[in-house]
Amino acid sequence: MKKYTDVYIGVVLIIIALIIIVMSNPLPSESAVFPRIVAGIMIFLSLILTFNGLKSSKSVKDESESTEKIFMKDVLKGAAIMILYLVLMPILGYFTATTLFIVLFMVAYNEKSVRKILTTVVILNVFIYMIFVAQLNVPLPQGLLM
Amino acid sequence: MMDMIILALEQVFTVATMIGLFVGVSAGMIVGALPGLSATMAVALLIPLTYSMGPIPGLVMLVSIYTAGIYGGSISAILLHTPGTPSSAATVLDGYEMTKQGRGLEAIGISTVASVFGGVFSGLALLFLAPPLSTISLKFSEPEFFLIAVFGLTIIASLAADSIVKGLLSGVFGLIVGLIGTDLLTGFPRFSFGITNMQSGISLVPAMIGLFSISQVLSQLETLRIAKKHEIGDIKGKLIPSWKNLKAIAPTVLFSSVIGLFVGMLPGAGGDIGSWVGYNEAKRFSKNPEKFGKGCIEGVAAPEAANNAVTGGALIPMFILGIPGSAVAAVLLGGLMIQGLVPGRALFTTHGVITYSVIIGLILANIVMGILGLLTAKHLIKVTNVPVVILMPAIVLFSIVGSYAINNNMFDVYVMFAFGVGGYLMKKTGFHPAPVVLAMILGPLAEGGLRRTLVMAKGNVFTYLLGRPISVTLMILIVIAIVSPIILDYRKKNSKKLKVENGVPEE
Numbered sequence: 244m245k246k247y248t249d250v251y252i253g254v255v256l257i258i259i260a261l262i263i264i265v266m267s268n269p270l271p272s273e274s275a276v277f278p279r280i281v282a283g284i285m286i287f288l289s290l291i292l293t294f295n296g297l298k299s300s301k302s303v304k305d306e307s308e309s310t311e312k313i314f315m316k317d318v319l320k321g322a323a324i325m326i327l328y329l330v331l332m333p334i335l336g337y338f339t340a341t342t343l344f345i346v347l348f349m350v351a352y353n354e355k356s357v358r359k360i361l362t363t364v365v366i367l368n369v370f371i372y373m374i375f376v377a378q379l380n381v382p383l384p385q386g387l388l389m
Numbered sequence: 390m391m392d393m394i395i396l397a398l399e400q401v402f403t404v405a406t407m408i409g410l411f412v413g414v415s416a417g418m419i420v421g422a423l424p425g426l427s428a429t430m431a432v433a434l435l436i437p438l439t440y441s442m443g444p445i446p447g448l449v450m451l452v453s454i455y456t457a458g459i460y461g462g463s464i465s466a467i468l469l470h471t472p473g474t475p476s477s478a479a480t481v482l483d484g485y486e487m488t489k490q491g492r493g494l495e496a497i498g499i500s501t502v503a504s505v506f507g508g509v510f511s512g513l514a515l516l517f518l519a520p521p522l523s524t525i526s527l528k529f530s531e532p533e534f535f536l537i538a539v540f541g542l543t544i545i546a547s548l549a550a551d552s553i554v555k556g557l558l559s560g561v562f563g564l565i566v567g568l569i570g571t572d573l574l575t576g577f578p579r580f581s582f583g584i585t586n587m588q589s590g591i592s593l594v595p596a597m598i599g600l601f602s603i604s605q606v607l608s609q610l611e612t613l614r615i616a617k618k619h620e621i622g623d624i625k626g627k628l629i630p631s632w633k634n635l636k637a638i639a640p641t642v643l644f645s646s647v648i649g650l651f652v653g654m655l656p657g658a659g660g661d662i663g664s665w666v667g668y669n670e671a672k673r674f675s676k677n678p679e680k681f682g683k684g685c686i687e688g689v690a691a692p693e694a695a696n697n698a699v700t701g702g703a704l705i706p707m708f709i710l711g712i713p714g715s716a717v718a719a720v721l722l723g724g725l726m727i728q729g730l731v732p733g734r735a736l737f738t739t740h741g742v743i744t745y746s747v748i749i750g751l752i753l754a755n756i757v758m759g760i761l762g763l764l765t766a767k768h769l770i771k772v773t774n775v776p777v778v779i780l781m782p783a784i785v786l787f788s789i790v791g792s793y794a795i796n797n798n799m800f801d802v803y804v805m806f807a808f809g810v811g812g813y814l815m816k817k818t819g820f821h822p823a824p825v826v827l828a829m830i831l832g833p834l835a836e837g838g839l840r841r842t843l844v845m846a847k848g849n850v851f852t853y854l855l856g857r858p859i860s861v862t863l864m865i866l867i868v869i870a871i872v873s874p875i876i877l878d879y880r881k882k883n884s885k886k887l888k889v890e891n892g893v894p895e896e
Binding site: 317 | 438440441552554555557558561564565568572574575577579580603606607610611612613614615776778779781782783785786789790793794797799802803806810813818835836839840843
């Protein structure tokens with residue numbers, strides 16, 4: 244699959260460029276000039292990318308596993324935890340959601356020491372509170388229950 | 390100019406600016422020393438804090454982080470065999486060798502002196518070269534602004550990514566993001582899909598934070614499972630360089646500083662390229678090139694002087710034309726514009742006091758960095774003991790709270806996260822986030838310039854542009870910017886080969 248990445252990206256970008264051109268139709272002509280030029284350049288470059296991708300996919304066989312070990316599962320897990328954090332923040336309020344996020348993150352990545360987790364939670368929360376709430380008066384999300 | 394410098398000195402020696410400078414230098418050194426966290430990320434993360442600061446303390450803090458971050462990277466390069474920032478990769482070669490020979494502290498001393506000199510040198514160059522050069526921008530009219538924006542985009546795109554096509558496409562992506570929102574000239578909303586938050590456009594700072602920090606967090610997660618604890622080499626040797634050593638490195642340091650300054654001025658070429666060029670040239674001109682790689686002090690001094698000299702150099706085109714000389718400078722440009730400052734001649738006349746204060750702040754930050762470095766390097770290296778599993782959530786927290794604090798709304802946080810994921814995917818597929826940021830900044834400039842040029846040309850735009858000497862020069866430069874990467878590509882491959890040959894681990 245990996246050898247066609249550039250081809251896929253090229254095709255997707257061409258589609259995006261076409262959408263931009265279509266979307267620029269109802270705009271006043273003055274506002275539409277620049278988007279159309281950008282879209283045109285994008286199509287041109289994407290064609291080169293796709294073409295190069297096709298060319299190199301023929302010469303190179305499927306790339307063998309890269310030398311460094313990479314754990315995509317860990318990346319997806321991290322992204323999922325962050326998304327959950329973002330969803331919960333407006334509901335639970337900033338500091339509750341943050342505490343939950345830190346604990347979840349550290350447990351998910353095999354931190355077993357309860358003391359370490361608690362220390363991290365306290366230090367980070369206090370630090371953010373001191374700078375952003377006490378100093379800068381940022382109204383962080385309070386949550387629905389407050 | 391002198392009277393403005395005196396006024397600026399008064400502004401620099403205020404409590405607020407001094408606090409900004411010390412916070413910047415300390416934060417920069419810590420982040421720089423931590424492998425995986427770069428100076429670019431540090432500047433992006435701290436920009437939200439500058440919102441409520443005055444322009445002088447805020448901007449002085451940001452430039453302090455920049456130069457101290459580049460220096461901090463050398464400490465891990467020397468003691469851990471891992472560059473703290475990509476700019477210190479070349480320092481690993483001789484720096485770690487010295488640590489193995491029990492001369493780790495000596496290497497840090499040399500690196501500190503070289504970094505301070507490179508930084509102060511480029512700061513002075515910025516102070517004295519930028520004001521006269523800025524008069525160039527007075528000769529610029531709409532067509533030139535359009536072309537300079539295009540030039541900036543092509544050159545950064547051609548230097549940053551794996552291939553020039555991918556670099557340019559990264560830039561084009563940034564241009565499209567910049568299109569979102571209300572068209573400033575007609576007041577028409579464009580590409581906002583009827584979402585109110587999008588009608589005011591995608592905010593630059595959250596996008597930058599996402600692109601440079603969340604994407605880096607995701608990259609780090611790839612290998613978190615097998616991340617091993619850094620082994621700190623023996624901290625031994627004499628920290629304060631001897632007079633003999635100082636005399637020995639003096640020519641190298643001066644030569645490397647000049648190289649760094651020029652590499653910095655080149656749009657898109659940052660500290661990482663500067664330090665390799667500095668190292669290679671020092672080796673080439675050395676009387677005993679065979680000593681390099683075996684723990685020679687020139688091999689530490691050359692890249693460290695060069696990468697700190699890049700900082701001031703990178704700010705020269707940013708201040709006078711709005712074309713940043715490195716990725717960090719692109720982020721700094723965002724910080725500058727938040728304060729309502731626009732690059733060009735006005736920065737040295739109307740807003741002169743601010744600009745000169747920032748430049749003097751940069752010079753001073755280098756000196757403070759040297760003193761702090763000599764005092765704390767031994768202890769600073771311990772921050773690398775902080776496990777990644779604590780560091781990563783901390784960066785996520787700062788990214789989120791920082792993007793939220795700008796407008797106090799969650800939409801910016803979602804934008805930040807989306808750009809973080811996007812930035813990660815870009816890096817995985819050989820694209821680069823730096824041109825995206827630059828294009829978001831330069832896009833509106835290019836569009837405004839182009840549209841007004843079309844009006845001014847009244848007919849054939851091309852013949853109109855050919856009748857303007859500066860425009861012709863810029864068009865030639867754009868062509869060079871597209872063609873030259875082929876040559877630079879060759880050089881880059883060479884330096885990569887050198888890296889592999891000498892066993893420098895990737896950051």
